[in-house]
Amino acid sequence: MTDKITRRGILAGAGAVLGSFALGRSAALAQSGETLKIGFVSPVSGPLAGFGQTDGYVLQQARAALAKGVTINGTGYSVEILDRDTQSDPARAGQLARELINSGGVDLMIAVSTPETINPVSDACEAAGVPCISTVMPWEAWYFGRGAKPGEESPFKYGFHFGFGVDEFFRAYVSQWELIGTNRKVGVMYPNDADGNAVRAILAPRLEAAGYTIVDPGAYETGTSDYSRQIRMFRDEGVEIFNTFPIPPDFAAFWRQAAQQGLHRQIKIVQVAKTGLFPSDVEALGGLGDNIASAAYWHRDFPYVSPATGLTGAELCDGYEAATGRQWTQQLGASLSAIDVGMAALSAVANPKDREAIAAALPGLKAESIAGPVDFSSGPVRNVAHGPIIGTQWQRNGNRFDYVITENATDTNVPVTGTLRPYN
Structure with missing residues (x-):
């Protein structure tokens, strides 16, 4: 082909x-x-x-x-x-x-x-x-x-x-998350916007039907500055997979707070969408950006x-x-x-x-x-x-993060080029 x-x-x-x-x-x-x-x-x-x-x-x-x-x-x-x-x-x-x-x-x-x-x-x-x-x-x-x-x-x-669409996210996420052993508890943070409401209504139930436990603190408003409540719930529930669909500034604020409050130490897969798509998003996180999992609607x-x-x-x-x-x-x-x-x-x-x-x-x-x-x-x-969504991960390589393809369930013509690593 x-x-x-x-x-x-x-x-x-x-x-x-x-x-x-x-x-x-x-x-x-x-x-x-x-x-x-x-x-x-x-x-x-x-x-x-x-x-x-x-x-x-x-x-x-x-x-x-x-x-x-x-x-x-x-x-x-x-x-x-x-x-x-x-x-x-x-x-x-x-x-x-x-x-x-x-x-x-x-x-x-x-x-x-x-x-x-x-x-x-x-x-x-x-x-x-x-x-x-x-x-x-x-x-x-x-x-x-x-x-x-x-x-x-x-x-x-x-x-x-x-x-x-949500079906492609579901297939890519299940394919990706099976690559690493977890307790299958997924902390989700979906915003109160068109993207967040769509994935909450359709994706979350499908993930539950596939055997994942969804921990959802509820919709949050874009521009939120304090995520202590969500972080505490995810930490108390012992989630090992985190999934979110925010704009980039919101995820950066959340993930820095999660690191300050120790949540990042229990997370094995950080699966982000809408943010974490571009090198600048990940570089802005410094060391916290290494091994962030993403999804590619296109790749070189x-x-x-x-x-x-x-x-x-x-x-x-x-x-x-x-x-x-x-x-x-x-x-x-x-x-x-x-x-x-x-x-x-x-x-x-x-x-x-x-x-x-x-x-x-x-x-x-x-x-x-x-x-x-x-x-x-x-x-x-x-x-x-x-159209496809392909599972990916940002992996540090010297002074840059390489964008590695880790699964290809929604388009098998796309080559898998690396192995998914646990976040911590």
Whole structure:
């Protein structure tokens, strides 16, 4: 499978046809003066800035690959990507989306990373009738968190989300936690937000059914400064696995307090999500960051290639490190995969300037991406395509933390590269 995908990626870089679009066909461009406009909204600054840190580099690669335009079904178009920073503010995210729709005239919107960005952008697009593709948040928090009801027909026509969900977290966590002997007591700290409420309602019961004892002190508010009550409960209950879905500043505050109060000495697996995804999150913890377990929605070792740029994961990450001097992050491939899927959506219709046609085509879209295949026709609900979550761990290697793949239950094409270590 890897060889096939690699050959396809090489052809993409050469401007060969992928589905029904081709890169850099200047002869066809002479026949059309139209521009495809793609909005790209992500959190580049603020508390969620880790998610947007690499987006500038990703967009640079995408713009370079698309600089000579694309040919879609025999017609040439130039491509313009209009990126905006939400500053980690949901209200600003919605405002930016409306501006891109009303003033920017975008044909397609891309929203990347966390409910605080994706949900308000998706809502703005739904109201305006603009197709929107999003990734990097649990699909349940996107779908049910915006008003859809279990067992009922989808209320969304224009928004489509791909990536992991609670099922992927469950499979990855059970696979990961079985690698180390524990008492199977899991202390959970889920925030009172879209992510936390989704995982509390769906993930915790599944973990209990799988034989884990869940110790839950209840939802906490983002920005909480004192976690003594939660720490005392986890310590008294003897939990040996800790799982949380906070924003990075909240986890840093909690885990430092946990260390001061001795909780960290009894924990064998520290399994974090939404935080601990990027090197900066772990480095900020100093010695407390070693052996923090995480989960990757993308990794440089994923065996896939970006159709939009022709880049492999290793090429993307090596290029980023050479250009910036910073360690690669999993967001590189996630953001680029959204552009891959966006280009596939535009190429799935006769006229990519027709928003209604794009929205009508998306439920049946099957696309390749640097994060792997994306298939909206086989998702759990009409507007969603499944994606993997891979068990990982941050392991100190000299002056940096290596991001090691420790299990691959949700995508066995991804190679396991290391062994999970007990936290203490």
